[in-house]
Amino acid sequence: MSQSVFFCCVALGLVLVVQNASAHGSVGLDEDLCLIKIGYLTAHFKIYLPRTRQREEFCEDVPDAAETVFVMEYLHSSLGEMPIDFRIIRDVTGLGRFVKWADVASIQALDGATVFYQPAVIEPDVFSIVQQFDEPGWYVGIVTALPQDTDKIYTAVFPFKVGFTGFGYWPFFIGLMILIQLQYWYLNGSFTRWREWRNKRSSVVPEL
Structure with missing residues (x-):
């Protein structure tokens, strides 16, 4: 050669x-717009830290271990008709930003790694949750959408780092x-x- x-x-x-x-799993930038892909469905994804960063928006990583607001604004109207749950776990896989759904599915003690769980609920246009992070490190967000007229389950997995200080x-x-x-x-x-x-x-x- x-x-x-x-x-x-x-x-x-x-x-x-x-x-x-x-690209952090199912979350990434598309023409400066932060999107989350839940199966084939998409939503505008935003992260806020109201106590430390006021109105500043983040897409993937969370710069401070603080109160954090995750917001999904549906781009597919059908998401507003589905029960959606939202889970955050500590990254017990050690894979960091490369965590995939198969890695999450193989975790035997998922509840033990869970730091936040919002049971499935139907929200018409916008889905939001608030989580207080007290420790920096790698976490994994897991979103599950459950269509009511089929047995299919749509998932999104996005690893993110809390309290990041690196060079990106x-x-x-x-x-x-x-x-x-x-x-x-x-x-x-x-x-x-x-x-x-x-x-x-x-x-x-x-x-x-």
């Missing part, structure tokens, strides 16, 4: 990592930019010329 092909493969892999890391996704993007620059230098011959200059310089014997 040539080095140029290697660089392209690594760059593509890094892009895929960034894309996977930037900037290290991924910076790494990608560095890799692209290195590839450019390699393809235009800069590395070859630099090596030739180093070899020529090291071969010069200083005069005494």
